Amino acid sequence: MSEEFDSPRAPEPVGLYPHARRVGDLLFLSGVGPRERGSKKIPGVELNDDGEIVSYDIEAQCRSVFQNVRFIVEDAGSSWDQIVDVTVYLTNMKADFSIYNRIYAEYFSDNRPCRTTVEITSLPTPIAIELKVIATINQT
Numbered sequence: 170m171s172e173e174f175d176s177p178r179a180p181e182p183v184g185l186y187p188h189a190r191r192v193g194d195l196l197f198l199s200g201v202g203p204r205e206r207g208s209k210k211i212p213g214v215e216l217n218d219d220g221e222i223v224s225y226d227i228e229a230q231c232r233s234v235f236q237n238v239r240f241i242v243e244d245a246g247s248s249w250d251q252i253v254d255v256t257v258y259l260t261n262m263k264a265d266f267s268i269y270n271r272i273y274a275e276y277f278s279d280n281r282p283c284r285t286t287v288e289i290t291s292l293p294t295p296i297a298i299e300l301k302v303i304a305t306i307n308q309t
Contacts, residue, residue: 174245179237180204183293188241191306196247198302200258202294203233211296222295227265230298231272238302247306250280256301262288265297 173187174196182188182199189198204211213229216222239249257273259265266286273284292299 174241176241176244178206178240178244180206189245191245194305194307196242196245196251196304196306198238198241198300198304200292200299200301201234201237201241202292202296202299203230203237204294204296205233211294214295214297216295220295222297225297227261227268227297228272230296231269234298234300235272235276238300242302242304245306247304249276251306252277252280252282252302252304254283254303255285257284257286258289258292258299258301259286260289260291260297262286269298 171190171192174189174191175182176188179188179201186199188201189196191197202211203213211230212233213226214222215224238252242248242252255277257269259269269286
């Protein structure tokens with residue numbers, strides 16, 4: 170048996186999926202990006218008239234995506250320190266990894282989940298980072 174969760178604070182999904190799904194004492198998050206709720210705005214991203222990325226600030230995107238993950242885990246009844254696994258998708262490993270890695274260390278200094286970082290060609294929206302997270306959640 171599983172239960173879906175949608176956060177009223179995280180950005181709306183870009184497809185037909187929930188923000189998270191609880192199965193037993195595990196919480197599985199769908200891919201989370203840095204967009205802001207209620208808008209198409211992506212912190213740190215400048216787009217041209219065709220919607221293509223002109224420039225982006227990976228630090229701003231990292232901080233925003235970590236905040237969105239926090240919103241989802243908290244609104245689903247878990248917490249940041251209960252995150253046990255993180256898969257990170259970057260669109261430019263060579264340029265962005267060192268900045269992302271530094272910011273990741275700030276956010277996960279007290280909780281060190283397992284982590285995998287993968288470079289991919291693109292993401293569904295014009296973003297440079299997306300996180301896939303698994304957390305534990307207390308049964309009610």
